[in-house]
Amino acid sequence: MTQPDQALLARINADVAAMSSYLGRVHADLYELNRVVALRHAETSYAPPATAWAPPAAQPPATQPTAAPQPFSPPPGQPVVVPPAPPAPAIAAPVKPRSDNWIGKVLAVAGVAVTLVGVVLLLVLAAQAGILRPEIRVGMGALLAAGLVGVAFRLNSRPGGRVGAIALAATGIAAAYIDIIAVTTIYEWVSGAVGLVLAAVVAGGGLVLARRWNSEHLALLVLVPLLGLGPIVVGGITLLLVGFMIALSAATLPVQVGKDWLAMHGARMAVSTLPVLIALVAVDPASNRIGWLAAACGIAALLALLSALVLLPYSGQPVAVALLSAAGTLPVLAASVAVGRITSAVMAATMAAVLLAMALIGNRLTKDSTAVAAVWSATAAVALLIAITVAFDGDVAGPLLLAVSAVVAVAGRRSAVARWAAVGFGVVGGLHYLVSASPDHLVSATEVPVSSAVSTLIASLLAVASAAAVTWSWVGRKGSDRDVAGVMWACAAIVGMYAITMFTVTAGVLIGGEEAGFFSGHMAATICWIALAALVFRYAVTVPRAKRSLPIAAGLTVVVAAMAKLFLFDLGTLGGIFRVVVFIVVGLALLGMGAGYARMLSQQDEREQLEDHQQTV
Structure with a gap:
């Protein structure tokens, strides 16, 4: 046998010996595992009483003695093969037990309600019954409010105490509000302005605490009660209350910076908007405070738009923030209820320009820029519509709205909001046009003032342009239905034929008089149709x-x-x-x-x- 054959045989013998060693080791481990399992089963099985007869335990079958495995050393030059470790068994995810935290929240809410009832009884009913002196009642209310806030601080630092801490802090702040109401309205120790300052101090402290604890619920519980507290403190919706609410909404904006608190933003918009809207309805138009109220409307709308610019980069719901901010501009849109025509129209037009600028730069403010820009564009269209209808009478408003409709349809043909805005401007302008150019003028000769006739002539041409531009903007987009396009062009043709007829008849009457001009106008209209x-x-x-x-x-x-x-x-x-x-x-x-x-x-x-x-x- 040659030397290479001997080397090959030696390697085969070594491999066989290694496999035999591994098999012996596995056999020994299985035997040991069987013995351990049998002992564990014997310990946990039922043991009968000592006096009872038990059959002899069956002996396990004799097994052949296994030689202890010998350590294996591979031949020189051969790598050591280590068997892979078995995969670890999958560990099932622990089932999260059902939380009973809602019980604590319900009890906390009930405690808040009962405590506040007790404070009211202390300050109001005790005063009616003559129990304790007013100074003692107010002092006890203030001490109770401070004590509740102090306990809330202590409870918040403990595990699981957040729910109770928020409830106690909200109760303490509400108790302080009730104390301020008593000091201002029941006992009349301070004026309404001082009471508002005290309420602002309490609200500011509560909002700082809410930001520190990162609790939007506490912020809402601090801010929302002021909507009901303010009118009670000052005795109604006054200019002082309106200014205080707007200032409070502006002062609380830094508290919300960096926080995605949508409900808080809505509460801020309500605080700065609702009192102004109520004041617009309740104020006397002849009052000398209309100028101040107009300024309040503008500041409230400006604050709403500024809040949107500041909060949009941090919001996960930008469209909702934009809608709430658009609702905050309602005081400007409704200013014409009490404010003069020119002032309210200028305010609405200015806001329309600002909103349009925000729509154009919307992609720099938030990730969902398209939807946010749509909200700004729609609000700008409404503001511009209000500005035109408030500033001008029908003879001017009609042609101007029709002109805006045509321009918006052409310039914004790629935007659905612009197309709908063009339709809105066209419809409102068409209604104004029909008031001054009613179908009666086409049936019988009617002489109208020169100014009205000129307005009708201009509006007739703009009506044709508006109908054609709006139809083209809708029909020209990709994916438009041919049947719908036919219906729209038919409607545009009807509008055009009516406007052409009105133009020729009005021009004929204006130039040739009621009889000859009327006939010539209809003759020209028929020829124009052909x-x-x-x-x-x-x-x-x-x-x-x-x-x-x-x-x-x-x-x-x-x-x-x-x-x-x-x-x-x-x-x-x-x-x-x-x-x-x-x-x-x-x-x-x-x-x-x-x-x-x-x-x-x-x-x-x-x-x-x-x-x-x-x-x-």
């Missing part, structure tokens, strides 16, 4: 055959409407030369349209076939 149909057919020739059905249908509809007006109205209303001219002009126009459309359609079809043939070749 000209409009000709333009639609001219457009139909330029589009491909697959898209030609919609403009053809629109052109035929306009022709049918023109023929109906010609035979149902013009034939019986117009007289003399006007009737003759309108029939001749319309007839010649229809002949020209028929011949020209057929020729142009044939040329267009031949051109398309030639282009298709060239592309095929």
Whole structure:
């Protein structure tokens, strides 16, 4: 046997010996595990009484003695193979026991209610019954409030004491509020202004404590009671209360910086908005405080927008913050209830400009910039609409709103909010237009003042522009339905035909008088309708055959409407030369349209076939 064969045989023997050693070790471990399990079972099994007979225990079968495993040393140059460790058994996740923390919260709320009832009994009913002196009652209320807050501090530092600490602190602050009410209104020891200052000190301390404990609930319990406390302290909704509430809302803004406290933001908006709105309704328009109230409206709206700019970067719900801030601008939107037209209109227009600027830079403020910008844009549109309708009468407001509708439709055609805003401006402007240009003016000759006639002429042209621009902005977007587009173009055509007729009749009456001008205006309107149909057919020739059905249908509809007006109205209303001219002009126009459309359609079809043939070749 050669030397390489001997080396190979030695390695095989070594491998066999190693496997035998491992098998022996496993056998010994299994035997030891079997013995331990048997002993454990014997210890935990039921042992009968000593006097009872027990059969002899069965002996386990004899096993062959196993030689103790010998340590294995691999041959030189061979690596030591270590068997992989078995995977660790999966540990089941512990089941979280049901929390009974709600019991503590319910008991804490009940304790707050009972304690506050006791404070009221101490300060009010005791005063009616003559129990104790007023100084003692007020002092006991103040000591109770301070003691509750002190115990809340002590309880908050202990494990599980947060719920009770918040409840005690809220109870103490509420007790301090009730004490302030008693000092100001029941005993009249201090004036309303001093009472508001004391309430502000209590509220400021409570809000600082809420931020320190990171508790939005405590902040709400501190701030919300002031909505009911303030009017009681000063005896109603006064300018002093309005100023105090706005100042309090501004002073509490730093407490919320860096915190995603949506409810707190809503409470702040309510504190600064609700008293102003009530004051706008309750104030006497002849009062000399209207200027101060207008300033309060502007400051409240400015505070709402500033709060949004400060809080949006930290908010996880930016749309909700934007909506609450938009609600905070209601005092400016409703200022015209008590404030003068010019002042309220300027305020609304200024706010519209600010909101539009915020919408344009919305992507720098928050992650959900599109939705937030939509909120600002919609609020800006409402503010601009209010500004125009408040500042101007119908003769000016109507044309201006129609012009804004056309501009917004063209400039914001890619934005759904802008398109809807254009529709809103167009509808409101159209209503103003119908008031000054009612259908009665088309049935009978009506002479109107020159200013109203000029307004009607301008509004008629702007109505056509608005209807066309709004329809184009909706129809031109991607994914628009052709059937819906047809309906919208039909509505735009109806608006255009009415506005054209109103324009020609108003211009005729303004220039030629009630009789001749009225007839000439209707004659011109019928001819304009036919000209409009000709333009639609001219457009139909330029589009491909697959898209030609919609403009053809629109052109035929306009022709049918023109023929109906010609035979149902013009034939019986117009007289003399006007009737003759309108029939001749319309007839010649229809002949020209028929011949020209057929020729142009044939040329267009031949051109398309030639282009298709060239592309095929």
